[in-house]
Amino acid sequence: MKPIILDVDTGIDDTMAIAYAAHSPELQLLGLTTLFGNVSVDEATRNTLYVLEQLGLEHVPVYAGAGKPFSGQNVKSYAKHVHGEDGLGGALGDALPKGRAGSLTAAQFMIEQVRSMPGQVTIIAVGPMTNLALAVQLDAEFVKLVDQVVIMGGAVTVPGNVTPFAEANIYSDPEAAQFVFQSGLPITMVGLDVTMQTLLPCARLEEWRKKGGKLSELLAGATEFYMNAYETWSPGIGGCALHDPLAVGVVIDPSFCRTEAMHIEVDVDGAEIGRTFSVPHDPSGSAQPNLKVCLEVDAARFLEHFMSRVV
Secondary structure (H helix, E strand, O other): OEEEEEEEOOOHHHHHHHHHHHOOOOEEEEEEEEOOOOOOHHHHHHHHHHHHHHOOOOOOOEEEOOOOOOOOOOOOOOOHHHHOOOOOOOOOOOOOOOOOOOOOOHHHHHHHHHHHOOOOOEEEEOOOOHHHHHHHHHOOOHHHHOOEEEEEOOOOOOOOOOOOOEOHHHHHOHHHHHHHHOOOOOEEEEOHHHHOOOEEEHHHHHHHHHHOOHHHHHHHHHHHHHHHHHHHHOOOOOEEEOHHHHHHHHHHOHHHEEEEEEEEEEOOOOOOOOEEEEEOOOOOOOOOOOEEEEEEEOHHHHHHHHHOOOO
């Protein structure tokens, strides 16, 4: 089993990723860390606790992290038009989790875990990179102690999804992303280059509904909202992309994606803020590869694997 920390801004695809990870015997879920992104950090923490309770995993700890970008600036916006006012497409209703977040910050928990298991812990980060940046800033040894970091973020060979240039997680905190990318962490980028090819068709929601139970109802109701949001900006798409679940999938089975080592930088200001771009290799050594970037995905095989486990 691979010990993992899931770093989430729990909206709808985060919820699917949490369920997928929880039902994968290859993974040992050490804890979840939360931050702003799709929703506020308080809402992400609430949603994460609630989802874990629906999974019967109340014992898995949750630690709240960054409530604003690495630079200290205010949050640009939340993605409630995509994930709903509660971040779960209205599926939360009046429900509240029974549990509470732990006393450590997200960054402190990450550091504690990698120090207790050096070279073993994988961090799957599917929101902005802020908690990772704070962990690197707090502990200079952190980058050497992590086994790997798999992020959902970026768009190297395809357009962005919040601007023509930028993917949402990077756009939410480009300074954190740039800091993390240059930190020396062993990063695999699972970006829009591959996630936009992982379509979950609307018809497959019936498979969840037929199984019954609170988790199935939560996933089906939230994901239907998510699919409707997709339909507003891409009429006829007939489903939604499995962004965050693919990052989990790559940890379970790296053969889902073909990667290429690249040197990736982030535009931190200007008209193309949040753009992730490749810098050509420089023989002098100033632009050595700093990430493995997923460029191709076996989407059909991944979808069936995801569907076999998520509920």
